Structure formats: C-alpha cells, structure tokens
Amino acid sequence: MWQLGPGWSDEAELARVWRAAQPFSHLVFDDLVPGNRLPELLAILEEEPVHRYEGDIFAFEASAPEPTTPELRELRASFASVLGPALSRITGRQVGRADMRAYAYRVGHYLLPHADHQDDLGRVIAYAYYLPSPEPPTGGELELFACRAEHGELVATESAGLIEPAPNRLVVFEVSTLSLHQVREVLSGLRLSLAGWFYP
Amino acid sequence: MTTVEQLFGGRTAVVVDDVVGPSRAGEIRTRLDRAGYARYALLDRGSYGVLADPQEPELFGALIEIAARTTGRALALAEVRALRLGPGDYLLAHHDRIHDDHPVELALDLSPASVPGAELHYRRRGQVYFRVPCRPGSLAIVDRGPTVSCNHTYVSKRNAAASVVRLMMLLRDR
Numbered sequence: 001m002w003q004l005g006p007g008w009s010d011e012a013e014l015a016r017v018w019r020a021a022q023p024f025s026h027l028v029f030d031d032l033v034p035g036n037r038l039p040e041l042l043a044i045l046e047e048e049p050v051h052r053y054e055g056d057i058f059a060f061e062a063s064a065p066e067p068t069t070p071e072l073r074e075l076r077a078s079f080a081s082v083l084g085p086a087l088s089r090i091t092g093r094q095v096g097r098a099d100m101r102a103y104a105y106r107v108g109h110y111l112l113p114h115a116d117h118q119d120d121l122g123r124v125i126a127y128a129y130y131l132p133s134p135e136p137p138t139g140g141e142l143e144l145f146a147c148r149a150e151h152g153e154l155v156a157t158e159s160a161g162l163i164e165p166a167p168n169r170l171v172v173f174e175v176s177t178l179s180l181h182q183v184r185e186v187l188s189g190l191r192l193s194l195a196g197w198f199y200p
Numbered sequence: 201m202t203t204v205e206q207l208f209g210g211r212t213a214v215v216v217d218d219v220v221g222p223s224r225a226g227e228i229r230t231r232l233d234r235a236g237y238a239r240y241a242l243l244d245r246g247s248y249g250v251l252a253d254p255q256e257p258e259l260f261g262a263l264i265e266i267a268a269r270t271t272g273r274a275l276a277l278a279e280v281r282a283l284r285l286g287p288g289d290y291l292l293a294h295h296d297r298i299h300d301d302h303p304v305e306l307a308l309d310l311s312p313a314s315v316p317g318a319e320l321h322y323r324r325r326g327q328v329y330f331r332v333p334c335r336p337g338s339l340a341i342v343d344r345g346p347t348v349s350c351n352h353t354y355v356s357k358r359n360a361a362a363s364v365v366r367l368m369m370l371l372r373d374r
C-alpha cells in the first residue's frame with residue numbers, strides 16, 4: 001500500500017529541508033499511495049467505525065485509538081515499517097512503531113492550537129495523511145505557529161504557515177513543546193485523514 | 201475537616217434569564233467598546249478580547265444581589281472583566297484559574313444576538329457538568345469549587361457576524 005516514490009530518493013536533500021523548515025521541522029510528500037491502490041485503502045477505512053469526540057480544543061469524528069479491524073492494524077504496521085526507517089534517516093530521530101486513527105472533520109469541526117508533546121508519551125514525529133474526499137473541504141488546513149518561549153512558558157504565538165489537506169498528501173512534523181499547530185475549522189465539505197505519531 | 205461537598209463544589213449552577221434587556225445591554229456594550237478591549241492571543245490558551253476592571257457599579261450591585269439571593273450567601277465583588285469573542289475565538293480550560301476558596305462566578309451575557317454553539321462550559325475533573333448557551337440578557341451563577349474549571353467554546357467562523365460579549369464576575373464571601 002505505502003510506497004516511497006521518487007520524492008523520497010534524495011534523503012540528504014530531505015534532511016536539509018527538514019532542518020530548515022519553519023516555524024519548526026516538517027516535510028510534505030504528495031502522491032504517497034499509488035493511485036490504483038487508493039480504492040483499496042478507502043475500502044479498509046469504510047469498515048472502521050468512527051465516533052464523535054468533543055473537548056474544549058477539538059470537535060471531530062475519529063476511529064478508536066486501537067483499530068477494530070485486522071486490516072487497519074495491518075495498514076498501521078506497514079505504514080510504520082515502510083516509512084519509519086526512511087524518516088529515521090531523514091530526521092535523525094530514531095522511530096519505529098506508529099499509531100494510527102482515521103479522522104473525519106465535518107462542517108464546523110476543528111482542532112485548536114496545541115503542541116502534541118507530553119513528557120510521558122514518547123511521541124517523536126507527528127503525521128497526517130489526507131485521504132480523497134467525496135466532498136473536498138474548504139478550510140481544514142493544517143496551520144503551523146511560530147512560538148517564543150521564556151523560562152519554559154510560551155510568551156508569543158504567531159501564524160507561520162498553512163498546509164492544504166490535499167488528497168494523498170502526507171505531512172510529517174517534529175513533536176516538541178514549541179510545535180504549535182491546529183486544524184482550522186472545516187467550513188464546507190468533509191476532511192478525511194489518517195493521523196498519529198511515530199515513537200522510538 | 202473538609203467535606204466531600206466542599207471538595208467537589210459546584211453546588212449552585214443556574215442560569216437566570218432576562219436579567220438585562222436588549223437596550224440596556226446595548227448601552228453597556230457601547231461603554232465597554234469605548235473603554236477598549238485588549239487582544240489576548242497566546243493561542244495555546246485562548247484568542248479573545250478582554251477588558252479588565254470595567255466600571256459599571258450600578259449593574260454590579262444588582263447582579264451581586266441576585267447572586268446573594270440565589271446562593272444564600274453574603275457576597276462581594278472580588279474581580280470583574282469583560283470578554284468579547286468573535287469568529288474563531290475561544291478560551292481553553294487550562295487557561296482558567298482554579299479557585300480553592302469556593303467563590304461564586306457570574307457570567308452576564310451581553311451579546312447583541314444569540315450565537316448557536318458559543319457556550320460557556322463548566323467542568324469538574326475535566327468533564328462538562330454545566331453548559332451555558334449564548335442567550336443575551338441571561339446571567340449564569342456558578343459556585344466554583346476546587347475541581348471546577350471553565351472554558352468558552354470555539355466560536356464558528358461560519359457566522360461572520362458572531363459576537364459574544366460576557367461580563368465575568370468573581371464574588372467572594374463578605
């Protein structure tokens with residue numbers, strides 16, 4: 001299913017882009033899955049139930065943290081085994097396993113600014129893979145923020161980049177206390193994605 | 201000895217409707233606008249306009265009286281601020297302060313019009329136990345215990361004209 005296409009061939013250049021990316025290290029890869037495999041991927045996800053989740057920083061539908069079908073578990077395992085080694089070389093951060101949930105952001109859904117870092121969770125690299133949608137969304141961009149911290153506290157935050165949720169696009173970014181990001185509110189359509197984190 | 205009731209708090213949580221009429225609310229909003237809101241934008245905590253220490257002594261007195269009747273406590277104003285949230289704004293629970301002395305919080309809704317989905321959520325140990333919808337003229341009265349936090353929910357950008365104005369007052373025993 002997952003295939004490292006020509007965009008992954010020059011790892012030295014990708015490592016340079018990763019290090020130079022602002023406001024924090026990230027990479028964007030298009031056409032991650034060969035077009036003829038996309039229907040198979042979507043079929044796997046159709047079997048996975050999603051539920052509504054709502055908190056003060058988010059409103060969306062998502063699958064459970066642990067996949068319910070063996071097909072999605074296999075998809076998750078192959079994602080980690082195909083991408084993990086390449087990402088380890090590119091980012092200089094050793095990663096192995098990954099988790100994976102399916103997300104559906106409908107009209108009015110959002111994920112407000114936050115950093116994924118939590119001391120006890122071991123998240124190293126975050127990822128989002130955007131799926132083709134029957135109703136392509138407006139809004140739903142991944143927004144990255146530049147942050148300034150003093151004595152461990154954020155004292156300034158400013159929008160510093162938008163990444164469109166284009167179908168078959170993978171975004172990976174470093175997890176740190178300063179990697180503030182959000183999913184902007186979906187204003188129309190449906191934003192579908194797989195997302196999670198890579199761990200050591 | 202601290203009782204379970206004192207620990208978990210949240211004894212009073214009510215909304216009183218029609219405390220302020222539309223024309224008076226409009227006059228107050230105009231004075232607040234003139235006094236000037238400052239923008240809060242540490243986005244991992246909140247995004248909103250805030251006016252510290254607005255001067256509306258007559259209004260405050262009337263609201264304290266309603267709160268005293270409702271809670272059966274003799275209360276005095278400890279803190280007050282006005283918040284204004286537009287499309288895309290929010291105030292997260294971890295940006296809220298925890299109070300261990302059981303103050304009473306008042307939220308007077310001065311919004312020009314109801315904004316669906318723009319709510320005030322009171323949480324106990326993270327779980328929402330009291331939702332205050334945006335209903336102009338209404339007053340929420342909440343007894344805050346040490347496990348209670350509060351957040352102002354995200355205001356959708358789909359309503360470009362949305363404006364949520366809340367006068368937030370903290371009252372303590374006299």
